[in-house]
Amino acid sequence: MTIIGNADLNRSRYVKFPPDPPPAARMFVLPEEFRCPPHRYPVHQAGKNLEAYFYDFWQRHAAGIRSPYVYLPVFWTNNYVVRGFRPWPPAQEVLDMLPRDLPCFTIVQNDDGVLERVPPQVLVFGSGGVGDIPLPLLCDPHPSWSGPRDLLASFVGVIRRSFNDRTKVRTRMLEALADRSEFVLIESRDNRALFEEMMQRSIFALCPRGYGKTSFRLYEAIQMGAIPVYIYDEPWLPYRDVLDWNSFSVLVHVDRIRELPEILYRHTPQEIADKQTRLRSLLADYFSFDGTCRQILRMLGERPVRVDSAPGGAPPQGGTPCGGPC
DSSP, X not given: OEEESOTTOOGGGOOOOOXXXXXXXXXXXXXXXXXXXXXXXXXXXXXXXXXXXXXXXXXXXXXXXXXXXXXXXXXXXXXXXXXXXXXXXXXXXXXXXXXXXXXXXXXXXXXXXXXXXXXXXXXXXXXXXXXXXXXXXXXXXXXXXXXXXXXXXXXXXXXXXXXXXXTOHHXXXXXXXXXXXXXXXXXXXXXXXXXXXXXXXXXXXXXXXXXXXSOHHHHHHHHTTOEEEEEESSOOOTTTTTOOGGGTOEEEEGGGGGGHHHHHHTOOHHHHHHHHHHHHHHHHHHSSHHHHHHHHHHHHHSXXXXXXXXXXXXXXXXXXXXXXXX
């Protein structure tokens, strides 16, 4: 693995490499303060988030990595938690010093993305809803479940707290479904046992966006085998170049939330079984930490397409945005 730059960020020591053929894995070396210790969110999180996990993954697999992009290993989200979710001048200094003709990439989980000014040669993989390339918003895995499910759909979590519901998608979900007994909506915070029980009992898991454009629950549902129902206003879905999300989930724009019961009831038992099978087949390769890291390397090996340049403003791929006839 080639290390570019030194700990005091002396620009004179940055190295340029020919882009073709792609050189071995290259990474900027930064002081340890750029990689703050992990924070615990969600509440059951005990391991590393994707930013920190990828840093270890990159170093473990460096010998086999070939990419023209240089990795910028900043743990943005951990830094923001420690420093009060404000731009950090040393990080801005690093970004400003990057060679303009050297393609770089970084990974951020923060819902608001990288808070500093990011130069155009830096490709940002974002899992929270801001960046150039969407990634799944992952946390420590929950127990898998393949047993019987006796509930149509459920949601356990924060609904009306203003911080989580700044776009009112969750409030609109509650207003549309509160009088439907087949939809179990429970306002709860930090009750992991109840969350897992309801998720394991549900055929469909209601996954409205939170503060960011997506939520952890979308991928927690996939982990536990519930068909995710992504309720969105601005879609943030990874892997649309290779995955048809309508084959394993239900996608519903919030403006069509009152049609959700009809959309779910249109699913035949065979269609439900097919989506559940598809979920299981995708989990390891696309929605685990290792799988996501491998997908990042795949995208770096190809020509990455920034989400804002996708046709039609980056709508969900495959079928209609609401997951059924619109």
